[in-house]
Amino acid sequence: MVEQVRVLDGHTMAEPARQKPAAAAGAILVPVLRIGVPVALLVLWEIAVRAGIIPARFFPAPSALFAEIWADLLSGKLVVDTLSSLNRLVWGLSIGVVLGVAFGMAMALWRQVDAALGVTVHVLRAIPPITWIGFSILWFGLGNRPAIFLIVLGTVFPMLLNTYAGVKQVDVIYLRAARNLGAHGFLLFRDVVLAAALPSILTGLRVSLGLAWILMVVGELIAVPAGLGDTLMRAQDYDQTDRMLAYMILIGFYGYLSDLLLAAVSHRLLRWQRGIEG
Amino acid sequence: MPAILDISGLTKVFPARHGRAPVHALKHINLMLDEGDFIAVMGPSGCGKSTLLNIVAGFDRQDDGTCLVRDRPVSGPGPDRGMVFQEYALFPWMTVERNMIFAMRAAGKYNAEAPARIQATLERMGLWQFRQSYPKHLSGGMRQRLAIARILAIDSPMMLMDEPFGALDALTRAVLQANLVELWQETRKTVLFITHSVDEALFLAERVIVMTPRPGTIVLDRRIDLKRPRDVTTPEFNDLKREILTMISPSLHVPGLHADESVI
Numbered sequence: 001m002v003e004q005v006r007v008l009d010g011h012t013m014a015e016p017a018r019q020k021p022a023a024a025a026g027a028i029l030v031p032v033l034r035i036g037v038p039v040a041l042l043v044l045w046e047i048a049v050r051a052g053i054i055p056a057r058f059f060p061a062p063s064a065l066f067a068e069i070w071a072d073l074l075s076g077k078l079v080v081d082t083l084s085s086l087n088r089l090v091w092g093l094s095i096g097v098v099l100g101v102a103f104g105m106a107m108a109l110w111r112q113v114d115a116a117l118g119v120t121v122h123v124l125r126a127i128p129p130i131t132w133i134g135f136s137i138l139w140f141g142l143g144n145r146p147a148i149f150l151i152v153l154g155t156v157f158p159m160l161l162n163t164y165a166g167v168k169q170v171d172v173i174y175l176r177a178a179r180n181l182g183a184h185g186f187l188l189f190r191d192v193v194l195a196a197a198l199p200s201i202l203t204g205l206r207v208s209l210g211l212a213w214i215l216m217v218v219g220e221l222i223a224v225p226a227g228l229g230d231t232l233m234r235a236q237d238y239d240q241t242d243r244m245l246a247y248m249i250l251i252g253f254y255g256y257l258s259d260l261l262l263a264a265v266s267h268r269l270l271r272w273q274r275g276i277e278g
Numbered sequence: 279m280p281a282i283l284d285i286s287g288l289t290k291v292f293p294a295r296h297g298r299a300p301v302h303a304l305k306h307i308n309l310m311l312d313e314g315d316f317i318a319v320m321g322p323s324g325c326g327k328s329t330l331l332n333i334v335a336g337f338d339r340q341d342d343g344t345c346l347v348r349d350r351p352v353s354g355p356g357p358d359r360g361m362v363f364q365e366y367a368l369f370p371w372m373t374v375e376r377n378m379i380f381a382m383r384a385a386g387k388y389n390a391e392a393p394a395r396i397q398a399t400l401e402r403m404g405l406w407q408f409r410q411s412y413p414k415h416l417s418g419g420m421r422q423r424l425a426i427a428r429i430l431a432i433d434s435p436m437m438l439m440d441e442p443f444g445a446l447d448a449l450t451r452a453v454l455q456a457n458l459v460e461l462w463q464e465t466r467k468t469v470l471f472i473t474h475s476v477d478e479a480l481f482l483a484e485r486v487i488v489m490t491p492r493p494g495t496i497v498l499d500r501r502i503d504l505k506r507p508r509d510v511t512t513p514e515f516n517d518l519k520r521e522i523l524t525m526i527s528p529s530l531h532v533p534g535l536h537a538d539e540s541v542i
Contacts, residue, residue: 176337177367181432182357183384191380195371272371272412 065246085227092151100159108167125157147219154215155208162204166197283311287343302493303329314466318483326494357385360434368413375409385432403427419450
């Protein structure tokens with residue numbers, strides 16, 4: 001239980017007594033809710049299916065999903081599918097991030113580039129990426145490339161817009177101070193412009209990561225004969241509802257894990273923004 | 279002594295905006311600054327003192343006249359005129375030590391001796407034990423000591439200070455003023471110090487320039503020969519203060535303005 005809080009000058013100060021019961025209740029309640037509610041949902045779901053309230057053919061029980069995942073894990077299929085999907089995700093996201101940051105920087109730093117590309121960028125970003133699926137197969141055929149293309153299209157614009165906004169928001173005092181010290185060129189760009197825009201760029205990355213998962217699965221459902229999305233599609237064709245729902249939830253879980261990982265990395269990179277406890 | 283700064287006929291007009299008349303921020307300013315001198319430019323808001331400093335720093339350009347630093351016209355900002363900003367202008371994403379390293383890299387002075395120089399400078403400014411801290415965790419006084427340390431590390435021959443202690447509480451301000459005098463006596467860097475406080479100008483400077491607004495002109499240029507360490511409570515100090523306030527008060531349209539500041 002938290003008895004004392006640290007304050008900025010490093011001294012400690014007793015927390016006001018009247019706040020204690022509320023804080024203590026929160027300290028126990030929050031972790032209980034975090035784990036307890038999802039577990040309770042799973043238990044209720046299992047009971048509902050076993051009691052026949054929900055027909056198993058339409059909505060399989062959690063135990064059936066765990067059994068499915070366990071079997072696919074033992075057979076090695078799950079690992080192969082996951083690695084195959086991750087490969088496309090990483091390629092698509094990396095290309096989207098590099099292009100988005102580069103164009104966002106260029107547009108924010110040079111007014112001429114902004115004027116030349118602004119309208120095109122805003123029209124292109126308003127086209128739902130999924131609608132490109134026809135052309136992606138037409139241009140790239142079946143395989144990794146159409147899926148990667150979709151991910152690039154989905155991630156490049158959030159990266160571009162967030163980078164642009166981040167650079168535009170850099171306080172002019174930092175640029176003045178850096179130029180006064182003699183900074184120019186790459187040092188000014190990397191240590192001042194990029195560093196100051198980093199919080200905004202990381203926000204864009206978090207949005208892009210979520211979109212990349214969605215577009216990866218969409219691409220695999222239609223254009224890739226491998227990966228989690230492909231397995232999901234085949235399960236649908238053969239009416240394997242256990243595997244369908246198991247892979248859907250698995251994809252959701254992967255998305256959540258990758259977001260947690262990125263949040264942890266952001267937390268570390270942006271520790272200068274936080275208080276002394278950070 | 280040779281002049282490090284030579285300003286002549288300097289004029290700056292901010293164009294008319296929103297139906298208001300153009301502002302003559304500076305009108306035919308002439309000013310010579312000797313190497314190693316400590317000069318304070320003081321005056322009320324809008325007298326053009328910050329515009330003057332921004333032109334010397336290379337952040338702004340004059341409309342007429344010349345601004346020479348060591349006989350060369352100012353063409354942009356540079357580490358030969360290290361600036362200390364009122365807003366500190368430290369990089370919040372760098373630790374104290376990283377801020378120092380960046381300054382030396384930017385100035386092209388990061389060499390084998392740089393780490394030792396950084397340590398010595400931070401120790402001199404009482405910041406070495408905080409080298410891993412981010413600016414956010416430093417007090418206002420410590421932040422401004424770091425901003426000064428940064429300029430010391432790159433060894434700027436001229437220090438430009440734009441109301442550097444304006445955002446600090448009176449006690450911290452007094453300590454930093456005393457520190458700055460010691461530092462100047464040790465290093466004999468040329469200091470161009472902008473302030474709106476008469477006490478601050480008289481406590482710090484060897485020479486005080488008084489400016490008045492509309493248009494921004496120099497109305498007094500006076501050498502201050504009070505012996506150091508200076509005592510702000512002596513009659514001599516108050517005589518000088520009265521002389522300067524008398525110069526400024528007509529421009530403020532406040533008859534009989536007296537000591538309006540309780541700094542120090």
